[in-house]
Amino acid sequence: MHVGIFADMEGSFGIWRMRQCRMGTPEWQYGRECLTKDVNCVIQGAFDGGAQQVTVKDTHEVGFNCIIDKLDRRAHYVGGHFIRPTFFGNIADYDLVLYVAIHAASGTPDAFFPHTHYGIFSEFRVNGKLACEMDIYGAYLGEFGVPVGFVSGEEIAIKQALQVLPWAKSVIVDKRKEAYTSGKESIQYINEGRNRLRETAQTAVREASRMKPLLLPGPLYFEAVFRNEALANTFNTWRFNQTQNMVEWDASNMIEGFEKFNKLTFFPKNRYPFRRPLLFLMRSFYRIKNTYFVPTPNSEGASLT
Numbered sequence: 001m002h003v004g005i006f007a008d009m010e011g012s013f014g015i016w017r018m019r020q021c022r023m024g025t026p027e028w029q030y031g032r033e034c035l036t037k038d039v040n041c042v043i044q045g046a047f048d049g050g051a052q053q054v055t056v057k058d059t060h061e062v063g064f065n066c067i068i069d070k071l072d073r074r075a076h077y078v079g080g081h082f083i084r085p086t087f088f089g090n091i092a093d094y095d096l097v098l099y100v101a102i103h104a105a106s107g108t109p110d111a112f113f114p115h116t117h118y119g120i121f122s123e124f125r126v127n128g129k130l131a132c133e134m135d136i137y138g139a140y141l142g143e144f145g146v147p148v149g150f151v152s153g154e155e156i157a158i159k160q161a162l163q164v165l166p167w168a169k170s171v172i173v174d175k176r177k178e179a180y181t182s183g184k185e186s187i188q189y190i191n192e193g194r195n196r197l198r199e200t201a202q203t204a205v206r207e208a209s210r211m212k213p214l215l216l217p218g219p220l221y222f223e224a225v226f227r228n229e230a231l232a233n234t235f236n237t238w239r240f241n242q243t244q245n246m247v248e249w250d251a252s253n254m255i256e257g258f259e260k261f262n263k264l265t266f267f268p269k270n271r272y273p274f275r276r277p278l279l280f281l282m283r284s285f286y287r288i289k290n291t292y293f294v295p296t297p298n299s300e301g302a303s304l305t
């Protein structure tokens with residue numbers, strides 16, 4: 001069995017503020033260590049559950065958040081975004097995806113850094129329903145026949161994910177500062193949490209046959225509400241239907257709908273013909289930058305494990 005471990009960042013144990021997820025900062029360098037430890041526990045769990053092959057797909061921002069040197073060597077590592085065969089690279093032979101460190105949907109009140117795909121939307125809906133990234137990525141993977149069977153992150157993010165992935169196993173992660181700066185208690189909380197990641201990933205892989213590819217019946221109607229109208233005007237280079245700060249489009253399935261979503265967020269019309277070489281250059285650049293040119297970590301008083 002080939003297990004894909006997808007890594008976002010916001011929902012890691014040890015992370016309590018936005019700056020720890022902002023690439024290039026000393027706080028992010030600390031956040032990377034947290035994420036890498038979480039991912040290693042999920043890798044271990046996947047192998048314990050019966051995976052023969054594990055690929056870690058790093059999805060936060062431009063990818064390359066995990067510290068590659070510190071990742072479990074048994075896992076193959078892939079960072080950044082792709083055009084073909086899919087946005088997530090070659091996923092054709094994945095049997096299951098475990099999604100680590102997720103966050104809540106754009107427009108979720110009181111959530112930690114809530115956003116859907118990109119931080120420019122105040123709300124994002126599919127067929128009238130507030131959509132989190134698991135609605136989008138889960139259904140995109142689903143159309144390639146790949147189920148998502150595990151999620152970890154803050155409670156509201158897990159609640160949203162389980163609405164569309166009711167079969168998935170989950171681990172809830174505290175986002176309050178006190179959880180990570182209270183000395184021995186924090187160390188115990190983090191250690192127990194990471195044990196849960198390992199055990200829950202193991203269960204998810206062992207029960208892989210019960211996990212279902214998520215399929216949203218089409219046609220699909222997407223509504224992206226931008227934070228303001230100026231942003232919508234800037235990003236809507238493909239001239240999708242727009243009313244003030246709301247941009248909308250239709251698609252017959254998620255693969256098509258997600259492609260249009262990426263045109264809106266990542267591939268403005270003038271760059272579209274060059275998207276493949278541009279993504280290749282970005283992946284190469286950030287792999288080198290985030291491996292060899294990194295700040296000294298600032299843990300800001302975290303109780304380190």
Ligand SMILES: [Zn+2]
Nearest residue numbers: 008009010060
């Ligand atoms: Zn992220």
